[in-house]
Amino acid sequence: MMHIPVLVDKVLEILAPKEGGVYVDATLGGGGHSLALLERIGENGKVIGLDKDGATIAIAKKRLPSGMEIYREDFVNMKDVVKNEKVDGIIFDLGLSSFQLEDRNRGFSYTLDGPLDMRIDTNLTTKASDSLNRLSEEEIADIFKKFGEERNARKIAKLLDERKKKKPILTTGELVSIIKRVTPRRRHRKTLARIFQSLRIYVNDELNTLEKGLKEAVEILKVEGRLCVISYHSLEDRIVKNFFRELDGKKLRILTPKPLRPTRDEIERNRRSRSAKLRGAERL
Ligand SMILES: C[S@@+](CC[C@H](N)C(=O)[O-])C[C@H]1O[C@@H](n2cnc3c(N)ncnc32)[C@H](O)[C@@H]1O
Structure with missing residues (x-):
């Protein structure tokens, strides 16, 4: 079973991971985004991974370095998971992985x-x-x-x-x-x-959960910390867009006036990416 992470280059562009930084992967899945972040942040950095699906956690644990902090947890609880630590960036890659879809x-x-x-x-x-x-x-x-x-x-x-x-x-x-x-x-x-x-x-209860998760995320970001959300259908994207707009100039600065989309090449390589839209913001 193949699972290719979506829009990895653009996620890295938005999160701009720093050496020694602390990042949250709110939707760990097969761990593709976590691996890309781990490569950038060096030994002193940390990625904390969350997924609420037990079967996915088992797969992720096999694919990711043994020292990584991985939790079976809903992302609405991320504040408790990071124990009130502030973080440099958070990625939400919503929806389902191919592991789940193909089972x-x-x-x-x-x-x-x-x-x-x-x-x-x-x-x-x-x-x-x-x-x-x-x-x-x-x-x-x-x-x-x-x-x-x-x-x-x-x-x-x-x-x-x-x-x-x-x-x-x-x-x-x-x-x-x-x-x-x-x-x-x-x-x-x-x-x-x-x-x-x-x-x-x-x-x-995906739409309520998303709104709650985004609110939590803003609370745990450091000033200048980055938030990146990939959604796969218009109802989700609308929530992200409105959430960002409401906080723009207050708690957030929008980095993507229009959502970023995969290239035709990426869609050919990975059909799951065809409807993906990525939005990013920085904590003020
Ligand atoms: C698209 S996949 C993530 C793929 C991952 N970025 C990768 O590179 O492999 C979405 C994941 O989010 C998880 N998920 C969905 N809603 C969640 C929630 N509210 N809390 C935690 N995990 C959630 C799903 O179980 C799924 O594994």
Whole structure:
């Protein structure tokens, strides 16, 4: 399984890592960004890595130097993790790694049949299938609309509701086949992507978590410390953009008037990067 970190050169450009600096990788994943930072900061520097997915932590520990500080923790708790130390830079690379996307047992991908789980933190008690089978038709339609911007939300929610009254929906494959029944073939991929995205955001409360995480990050940055966020869909990017704008000239100085995007070359090498947008800011 290949996992290539996204926009590494641009992350380094924004964070401008210093020898001996202290950095937080808020979304460790396969550790690609951490490794790039470690190379720059020398032996006296430190990268503190966080990921809330236990399986990912196990992979990261194998790939990263044994002395690195690695925590299974949600990035909303980063202030506690760094024990009130101030840091020189923080990277958020949101969403999922290829390890998670390509593991059919996690239920994140509409191209792989498996349990409809979608929990990033497997200690959570509620899986996507639990919510889907428990919530009302209206609540489900709202999730599809709000977190997937899906225009066919009502129609899909209605069919799901009819179907789950006969038998609970437990697998990604079942969900995919129901969505396909009410979606024109030319829109299959986009609709599936939107519905899967919306459920994932709901299950992991991703938008609230992002806002809280960004607030924490600003609190632990040193003056002139740098913050760098890579997002993968417009709802996330909007939160980052608005957060930066609100604090611009107060606690932050925006370094990227427009988000930075991967080159065509990078997208060819790594399809996961195609929707990536990077925004950076400096702590005032
Ligand atoms: C795109 S991947 C990161 C890839 C990483 N930058 C690399 O180079 O390999 C995103 C990671 O963030 C983790 N994650 C998502 N939300 C999180 C949160 N709220 N707290 C901690 N980790 C989170 C996921 O488990 C996933 O491993």
